[in-house]
Amino acid sequence: MNKIAGVLLAVAGAVALGGVALHRHEPINALWIVTAAVCVYALGYRFYAAWVAARVLVVDPSRATPAERYDNGRDFVPTHRWIAFGHHFAAIAGPGPLVGPTLAAQFGYLPGTLWILVGAVLGGCVQDMTILLLSTRRDGRSLGQMARDELGPLGGFAALIGTLLIMILLIAVLGLVIVNAMKHSPWSTSTIFATIPVAILVGLHLRRLRPGRILEASLIGVTLMLLAVLGGGWVDGHPLLRGLFDWPSLPLAGFVIGYGWIAATLPVWLLLAPRDYLSTFLKLGTVALLAVAIVILHPQIRMPALTSFIDGHGPIFGGRIFPFVFITIACGAVSGFHALVASGTTPKLIASEADVRLIGYGSMMLESFVAIMAMIAATLLDPGVFFAINTGAGVVGSAPAAAVHTISSWGFPVTVGQMQSLAHEMGESTLFARTGGAPSLAVGMASIFGNTFGRGLLSVWYHFAIMFEAVFILSTLDAGTRVGRFMLQDLLGHVYAPLGRTSWYPSVLLSSSLIVAGWGYFLYVGVIDPNGGVNILWPLFGIANQMLAAIALSVATGILVKSGRARYAAVTLVPLAWLAIVTTVAAWQKIVSPDPRIGLIAAARELSEHLAAGALPAQAAAVAPQLIFNQRLDAWLTGLFTAVLWLVILDMGRVCLRKLRGLPVAASSEAPYQAARLQPFAISDRMPQEGST
Amino acid sequence: MPRRAIRAGIARAVSAAVAWLRAVSGDDAYERYLTHHARAHEGPPLDRRAFYEERERRKWSGVSRCC
Numbered sequence: 001m002n003k004i005a006g007v008l009l010a011v012a013g014a015v016a017l018g019g020v021a022l023h024r025h026e027p028i029n030a031l032w033i034v035t036a037a038v039c040v041y042a043l044g045y046r047f048y049a050a051w052v053a054a055r056v057l058v059v060d061p062s063r064a065t066p067a068e069r070y071d072n073g074r075d076f077v078p079t080h081r082w083i084a085f086g087h088h089f090a091a092i093a094g095p096g097p098l099v100g101p102t103l104a105a106q107f108g109y110l111p112g113t114l115w116i117l118v119g120a121v122l123g124g125c126v127q128d129m130t131i132l133l134l135s136t137r138r139d140g141r142s143l144g145q146m147a148r149d150e151l152g153p154l155g156g157f158a159a160l161i162g163t164l165l166i167m168i169l170l171i172a173v174l175g176l177v178i179v180n181a182m183k184h185s186p187w188s189t190s191t192i193f194a195t196i197p198v199a200i201l202v203g204l205h206l207r208r209l210r211p212g213r214i215l216e217a218s219l220i221g222v223t224l225m226l227l228a229v230l231g232g233g234w235v236d237g238h239p240l241l242r243g244l245f246d247w248p249s250l251p252l253a254g255f256v257i258g259y260g261w262i263a264a265t266l267p268v269w270l271l272l273a274p275r276d277y278l279s280t281f282l283k284l285g286t287v288a289l290l291a292v293a294i295v296i297l298h299p300q301i302r303m304p305a306l307t308s309f310i311d312g313h314g315p316i317f318g319g320r321i322f323p324f325v326f327i328t329i330a331c332g333a334v335s336g337f338h339a340l341v342a343s344g345t346t347p348k349l350i351a352s353e354a355d356v357r358l359i360g361y362g363s364m365m366l367e368s369f370v371a372i373m374a375m376i377a378a379t380l381l382d383p384g385v386f387f388a389i390n391t392g393a394g395v396v397g398s399a400p401a402a403a404v405h406t407i408s409s410w411g412f413p414v415t416v417g418q419m420q421s422l423a424h425e426m427g428e429s430t431l432f433a434r435t436g437g438a439p440s441l442a443v444g445m446a447s448i449f450g451n452t453f454g455r456g457l458l459s460v461w462y463h464f465a466i467m468f469e470a471v472f473i474l475s476t477l478d479a480g481t482r483v484g485r486f487m488l489q490d491l492l493g494h495v496y497a498p499l500g501r502t503s504w505y506p507s508v509l510l511s512s513s514l515i516v517a518g519w520g521y522f523l524y525v526g527v528i529d530p531n532g533g534v535n536i537l538w539p540l541f542g543i544a545n546q547m548l549a550a551i552a553l554s555v556a557t558g559i560l561v562k563s564g565r566a567r568y569a570a571v572t573l574v575p576l577a578w579l580a581i582v583t584t585v586a587a588w589q590k591i592v593s594p595d596p597r598i599g600l601i602a603a604a605r606e607l608s609e610h611l612a613a614g615a616l617p618a619q620a621a622a623v624a625p626q627l628i629f630n631q632r633l634d635a636w637l638t639g640l641f642t643a644v645l646w647l648v649i650l651d652m653g654r655v656c657l658r659k660l661r662g663l664p665v666a667a668s669s670e671a672p673y674q675a676a677r678l679q680p681f682a683i684s685d686r687m688p689q690e691g692s693t
Numbered sequence: 694m695p696r697r698a699i700r701a702g703i704a705r706a707v708s709a710a711v712a713w714l715r716a717v718s719g720d721d722a723y724e725r726y727l728t729h730h731a732r733a734h735e736g737p738p739l740d741r742r743a744f745y746e747e748r749e750r751r752k753w754s755g756v757s758r759c760c
Contacts, residue, residue: 073729075751079716086717096760142755163756170760212745215720268753269746276758277718331760340756479758486754502754545760684712686721686728 006046013039020113028305030376031298033113037372041365044121049361052126056560056568057133061354064674066139066347076140078351080683081358087349089363090280091341092128093287095174095438095472096331096545097371102437103538104328105378105386106314108306111325112375119326119333120368123575127549128338129360130556130572135343136350137670143343147555147648149669150562154651158644159551160487163340165637166544167484168515170337171260172522173537174473177436179252179527180534181470186245187427187463189252191232192470193245195275196259198224203274214277221278222285225471229463236427253527256477257520263474264481264512272478279471286468287366290373290445293452303379303386308411315391315410316435317535318597323586326578327542332371334579336548338364351678351688377444378437384414385422385431389440392532393433400432427459435532438469484515525630528623536600539590540634543583547645550579554652561656562665569656580649587642591635600638604631722748 016036020028053059070076079087104112135141141149144163148156182189202221206212235241263271307314310321317328331337342360350356378386387407388396396403400416407414423431426443434440442465449461486502488511493500499507526533553576560569593599596606604627610616611624659665681688715721723744730738739747 071729071733073726073733074748077725077729082713083716086713090717091757092759094758094760174760206745207742211742212723212748213720214718215715218718269749272753273749280718335760337759341759344756345752476758476760479753482753483756683709683716686725687732 006043009039009042009046013043020110027300027302029298030294030301030380033109033301033372033376034294037113037117037369040117040121041369044125045357045361045365048121049125049129049357052129052571053133053357053361056565056571057130057356058565059133059353059356061352062676063353064676064678065136065350065353066671067350068676068678069671069674070139070348075345076348078678078688079349080681080685081351081355082683084346084349084351084355084359085363086284088341088346088359089366090283091345092335092338092363093283093367093370094331094476095177095469096170096335096337097367098374098441098469098472099174099177099437099538100329100331100542101371101375102378102441103316103390103534104325105303105375106307106309106316106390107321107325108310109301109303109375109379110305111310111321112329113372115325115329116333116368116371116375119329120364120371123549123578124332124334124338124368125361125364126571126575127334127336127552127556128342128364129356131339131552132342132347132350132360133353133356134556134559135347136353136356139671140347141343141669143339143552143555146343146559146669147551150555150666151558151648151651151655152666155551155555155648158648159548159555160491162336162544162548162551162641162644164484164487165641166337166541166548167480167487168518169522169537169541169544171477171480171484171519172526173534173541174476175253175256175260175519175523176526176533176537177438178470178473179249179256179523180434180436180532181438181442181466182247182252183249183434184246184430185428186242187232187236187459188466188470189245189247190235190241191228191463191467192474194228194231195225195278195467195471195474196271198228199271199275199278202278203270206274206277207269217274218277218281221274222281225278225282225467226464229460229467232463233427233460249527253523257516257523259474260477260481260520261512261516263478264485264516265508268482272475272482275471276475276479279475282468282471287370287373290377290448291369293448294373294376297448297452299376299380299448299451301376301379302381303383307383312595312598315387315395315407317539318595319539319586319589323582323589324539326582327539327546327586329371330542330545330549332368332374334546334549334575335367336545336550336552339548339552351681352676374441377441377448380447381440381444382412382414382418384408384412385418385443386440387412388414388419389431389434389443390437391433392435392530392535394530394532396433398433400430403432425458426462428462433532436534438466442466442469481512481515481519484518485511488514522630525626529627530620536631536634539586540638543586543590543638543641546579546583547641550576550583550645551648553579554648558652558655559668562659562668563670566656566660576649580645583645584642587638590638600631600635604628604635607631719748 019032020036067076067078101112144156144159147159202217205217312320396406404416442462445465446458446461450458526537553572556572557569594602596603608628678688723741
């Protein structure tokens, strides 16, 4: 029976994928993509994940997990697998899988979609599940600790530096996304501002009024957030208030930086924790609603399968389809960041090793599906509209007529009138050059929701989508700054011991300021960059994230070989090799390419030549020195990432070779076997029952 | 009779969904803690507010959110 279902699934998947791949010169329906995705995931989960879990990882349900052995009712708690799945998915899903596919849609819908599916099933899901099991076997140790224990101090240090840098880049680029969504948009700005007092109210409710009643507080908060979306519309129509919230990007960047600093130094219960509850509910709700709406509406995809930009002259970011589609879409296919969550909170919740397939592999599949939905939302737009929203003024000019002319000349016709009426429908003054992905995703989501659940509310749906993304992003910004602060305090503690105390206020202020200054710098440069900044920052973030994934896969490969399972090492080695190739080629091109649209050094050289020749207008000349410095700095950073990546890979290779030659290697840090005694339990059970002895 | 069975099925599904939401959000964390405490520890347990504060502090001192 199972076999018949499997064969049917394979046939359906093959037909749908064939449909996606072969529908070249006519628009295809989004349902083809959804069907192909669901079949690929089902096959991956049913066959590949099951095989990896049983044969490669040797998952052993008779073995007691740390949650059972250390059960303390607090962080180590045996948890029903669907609840742990919910926790893990809420932790790994952020704005990343929404932004990456939107940007990568410049190559057409096909490359990104295929990479999201293949990358997730063979790479990202495997990474998440493997790291989750390895950490569960090691009392829930972090990726950095596992790298240190199993490979050596070099691996541990690389993981730490990689995490810190990725955090800074991630926050900067997300800050940029949100600033671009708010600039000269009183509706978006006032709605996003209003979410802050709402979160604080919920925080006070949860701490003072009714401690820990999270569900009721979140319901109140989400209702207030929805009212904030409507209230933003009222502000937008009010002649006086409208002016108060109509800001250019530079002061908005200043606001985001100031906000980040304040939020990171406030107690968590006041702002961070309550906003995270709200964002979790919005996330689960919106993802489910979007899936339902896409199936009901089953829109046509209007973007071609492949565009001419695969040759490297794309307007949103420069670079050929290889390697840049694989760098642009990190989250949703393979995300190294997940390895930190899979070796953090989640392993302490695992009740039985048998659950890691659902929790590790399954959560990533769902995240990958979110990326597929973002791809659909981007590619159902008229391609001309898509490029008009996502291309910076530095590429197509700031005058609408010029922008429309250039974009139409690429073969994607669009008119000023079309853009104006779209902006009017969405309740915005303009949608030109709103780079960063959030506005175009919001337009896509608004047209999906609007056409499914009633037209005429497009502007409300648009700003709901912006609010949804902003709440996500502010959560990540705030939580990321805090994690960065803890890591920095840990490092500084080696220099001067009191700085390592996480609750010592001078140390809190110093380390928070340093982290905020780090991402604030990149955010500032991104804002003054006439090309929109995202074109530089996002690839850099992608490289960093893939580098972290490569570190995680190196740790996994090293452990597989050390534990005598070298013949299965290809399961982690193949994705590792692919990521190493992709990141190295991308980094190489970002550093040495003579094309200033790709190469950072070449861009810096071109800009300084223009500056020296006096060829720049006064405004551009004023910011040019900072842009030049930043491009050189980014080139160095890219080089650093690549060096760290190869050091870890070589270190892993050294350990593996020693093992294969029979030389001594560091002992396995796996906790000794202990028999499980837990009985299966239901979601509503307060506590699992221990077996009778 | 079948109608009653359907109604019972729906009620079961709804209560499972609510239990799932409460557990995923942490709404029932304190009750779970009390059950655990009664089973495994002696002495008075933390009160609701102290437990909530401690839980938030612990949750946000590691990587618990991603990109």
